[in-house]
Amino acid sequence: MQTNSHHVAARTPGSRLREARRQLTTTGEVADGLIDAALRRSWERSRGFGLAPAGRAPGAPHASAAQLARALEQQRELASNARPVMEFLFEQMRDTDSLVILADAQGMLLEAMGDANFADRAQRVALRPGANWHERWRGTNAIGTALADAAPVVVHAGEHYLDRNGFLTCTAAPITGPDGCMLGVLDISGDHRGHHRHALALVRLAVRTVEQKLFDTRHAADLRLRLHLQPEGIGSVAEGLLALSDDGRLIGANAAALAMLGLSRADVGAASIGQLLQLDVTTLMAWCRQPAGAPRTVRRHDGSALWLRVEAGRHVLAASHGSAPAPRPAQARADALAELDTGDPAMHAAVERARRVLDKPISWLLLGASGVGKEVFARALHASGTRRDGPFVAVNCAALPEQLIEAELFGYRPGAFTGASREGAAGRIREAHGGTLLLDEIGDMPLALQARLLRVLQDRQVTPLGGGKPVAVDFRLVCATHRNLRREIEAGRFREDLYYRLNGLTLQLPALHERQDMPHLVAQMLRGIEPGRELRLAPELALAMSRYRWPGNLRQLNSALHTACALLGEHEAQIDWWHLPDDLADELRGISAPEPTVPTVPAMPAGGAADLKAVSARAVSQAMQSCAGNLSEAARRLGISRNTLYRKLRQLPTG
Numbered sequence: 067m068q069t070n071s072h073h074v075a076a077r078t079p080g081s082r083l084r085e086a087r088r089q090l091t092t093t094g095e096v097a098d099g100l101i102d103a104a105l106r107r108s109w110e111r112s113r114g115f116g117l118a119p120a121g122r123a124p125g126a127p128h129a130s131a132a133q134l135a136r137a138l139e140q141q142r143e144l145a146s147n148a149r150p151v152m153e154f155l156f157e158q159m160r161d162t163d164s165l166v167i168l169a170d171a172q173g174m175l176l177e178a179m180g181d182a183n184f185a186d187r188a189q190r191v192a193l194r195p196g197a198n199w200h201e202r203w204r205g206t207n208a209i210g211t212a213l214a215d216a217a218p219v220v221v222h223a224g225e226h227y228l229d230r231n232g233f234l235t236c237t238a239a240p241i242t243g244p245d246g247c248m249l250g251v252l253d254i255s256g257d258h259r260g261h262h263r264h265a266l267a268l269v270r271l272a273v274r275t276v277e278q279k280l281f282d283t284r285h286a287a288d289l290r291l292r293l294h295l296q297p298e299g300i301g302s303v304a305e306g307l308l309a310l311s312d313d314g315r316l317i318g319a320n321a322a323a324l325a326m327l328g329l330s331r332a333d334v335g336a337a338s339i340g341q342l343l344q345l346d347v348t349t350l351m352a353w354c355r356q357p358a359g360a361p362r363t364v365r366r367h368d369g370s371a372l373w374l375r376v377e378a379g380r381h382v383l384a385a386s387h388g389s390a391p392a393p394r395p396a397q398a399r400a401d402a403l404a405e406l407d408t409g410d411p412a413m414h415a416a417v418e419r420a421r422r423v424l425d426k427p428i429s430w431l432l433l434g435a436s437g438v439g440k441e442v443f444a445r446a447l448h449a450s451g452t453r454r455d456g457p458f459v460a461v462n463c464a465a466l467p468e469q470l471i472e473a474e475l476f477g478y479r480p481g482a483f484t485g486a487s488r489e490g491a492a493g494r495i496r497e498a499h500g501g502t503l504l505l506d507e508i509g510d511m512p513l514a515l516q517a518r519l520l521r522v523l524q525d526r527q528v529t530p531l532g533g534g535k536p537v538a539v540d541f542r543l544v545c546a547t548h549r550n551l552r553r554e555i556e557a558g559r560f561r562e563d564l565y566y567r568l569n570g571l572t573l574q575l576p577a578l579h580e581r582q583d584m585p586h587l588v589a590q591m592l593r594g595i596e597p598g599r600e601l602r603l604a605p606e607l608a609l610a611m612s613r614y615r616w617p618g619n620l621r622q623l624n625s626a627l628h629t630a631c632a633l634l635g636e637h638e639a640q641i642d643w644w645h646l647p648d649d650l651a652d653e654l655r656g657i658s659a660p661e662p663t664v665p666t667v668p669a670m671p672a673g674g675a676a677d678l679k680a681v682s683a684r685a686v687s688q689a690m691q692s693c694a695g696n697l698s699e700a701a702r703r704l705g706i707s708r709n710t711l712y713r714k715l716r717q718l719p720t721g
């Protein structure tokens with residue numbers, strides 16, 4: 067995360083730059099004050115490396131394919147977290163003749179994505195993976211200079227030290243790892259005439275996003291705190307991030323968090339939570355066991371407030387509940403299909419139809435709303451058939467930009483496009499050879515690719531991007547979509563011929579609220595989440611759940627049960643309202659009973675809404691008194707969520 071501002075702030079006016087370059091090439095020195103001080107320092111460094119501005123390029127090293135592959139492997143975490151962000155950047159820069167580049171901390175270019183037109187010209191100055199753009203080799207340039215100054219930088223046209231790079235404008239910002247070390251640089255390089263005014267802002271935002279992703283990846287198992295001065299800032303690129311060990315020691319922080327808490331890098335590994343905030347580890351752990359809800363306020367030691375959200379990593383949850391993480395459901399089991407048949411007639415029919423054609427050479431089409439379990443079903447089909455020992459490859463067609471799905475699916479030859487790895491790639495279709503290929507969200511596949519896919523299905527062979535010999539493939543195809551494909555065909559967004567090829571057997575999976583096997587489904591999910599424990603739902607809750615519409619289907623139910631299990635005490639066996647995420651509990655309560663009922667509520671007096679309110683208010687006050695003001699306990703006794711209790715407390719008459 068960057069706190070320094072970029073150094074080459076204002077672009078040097080052309081006349082001054084020309085004069086500065088004249089001085090540089092004739093005397094090797096540039097008069098003070100003529101150009102930006104940081105740029106002058108960078109030119110001086112470049113000269114110190116023995117580089118001459120004009121003439122032939124010095125012999126910069128270029129990594130071999132094997133060296134590049136090794137560097138990529140070493141920076142796998144960086145590259146995989148940066149890639150989706152680079153794709154997004156590339157989308158923003160489309161048609162501006164530019165490249166989006168990732169380099170490592172030594173200045174070696176790891177990946178590049180960009181316009182083919184511009185890529186050709188960029189090749190001439192070796193702006194491609196494997197090349198090294200450290201200042202030592204190329205003089206002043208955004209990648210090398212951002213590394214040297216550890217700050218974002220724009221290097222425009224003639225500000226480049228080497229004349230030959232004068233056609234470029236480059237904008238780069240260093241990427242800092244969760245431990246504060248510089249990992250590499252993200253850069254946008256393009257023709258100087260097409261300079262994008264917002265490139266610097268875009269690059270800085272992109273770098274922050276990558277840094278946040280790296281932080282979350284690195285600290286996935288730890289206790290994480292997300293901080294901001296305003297509640298809305300949490301989850302944004304401006305948030306502060308802290309990671310803590312189980313005993314509350316600070317083990318990671320981004321620059322924003324360090325600034326918010328007045329800390330330095332040296333405090334990471336040394337400070338404990340009590341030194342950072344007026345907060346102790348027991349309270350934090352208790353928050354962790356509650357569903358992630360609205361942000362909370364905490365106080366710094368000077369008394370000022372910050373907003374905070376706690377996220378418990380895998381270790382933390384397992385440690386605080388003494389349970390191992392739940393296994394993935396229905397994966398690679400011998401009769402995985404039978405496990406999905408938990409008593410719902412529609413699901414039973416789907417399973418039975420599937421069984422009949424399990425090993426016949428036809429394609430499957432799974433239809434159903436998001437979260438009904440299409441991917442789980444596809445995995446079960448794979449695990450139940452004769453190809454179960456082959457690979458199961460899933461591709462989400464909606465998650466990738468068009469030009470990437472093509473490479474991802476069909477593979478590419480070495481050098482097929484800028485950024486293509488030197489070895490090329492086999493593609494997901496070939497990876498599925500001998501097994502099952504799931505194309506999820508097939509309804510979102512772009513038309514051009516639909517035509518290519520159809521050809522693969524007809525010819526049973528794939529030709530990688532960039533040409534080459536077709537390769538025979540043999541796989542079972544399962545497609546899934548939440549869209550109505552017939553309607554997509556009518557709207558001209560889906561090819562009819564492909565549709566007929568895909569729907570060998572169409573199975574419609576029921577939405578959760580249509581299912582009649584809720585108790586069995588819940589029991590099965592609970593066994594998956596807490597193996598070895600006999601857990602059950604409170605009867606009133608089970609009833610409300612069976613009436614609820616579940617917009618997120620099985621995914622939503624599964625995640626609600628995960629939360630409930632996390633909140634359940636060690637010796638509790640019954641899941642009740644207060645174990646559920648607040649928003650879901652409120653919705654479910656809306657279905658079952660509009661007002662809380664407690665045994666201590668006095669008999670309902672005859673009267674209108676005002677009386678009802680009075681009864682409710684009395685019940686709330688009594689519960690608060692008998693629990694000595696403990697909100698969670700009072701909410702539990704009343705059978706309402708804490709949020710609802712807060713609301714009711716605010717409505718209580720004062721005095």
Ligand SMILES: Nc1ncnc2c1ncn2[C@@H]1O[C@H](COP(=O)(O)OP(=O)(O)OP(=O)(O)O)[C@@H](O)[C@H]1O
Binds near residue numbers: 396590622624
């Ligand atoms: N039979 C099951 N038992 C337990 N959990 C299940 C079951 N089916 C689905 N789930 C849960 O629901 C989640 C969603 O399932 P899945 O990804 O298969 O849905 P989908 O229909 O493919 O969703 P989308 O269309 O959004 O990709 C799974 O991650 C899993 O947690």
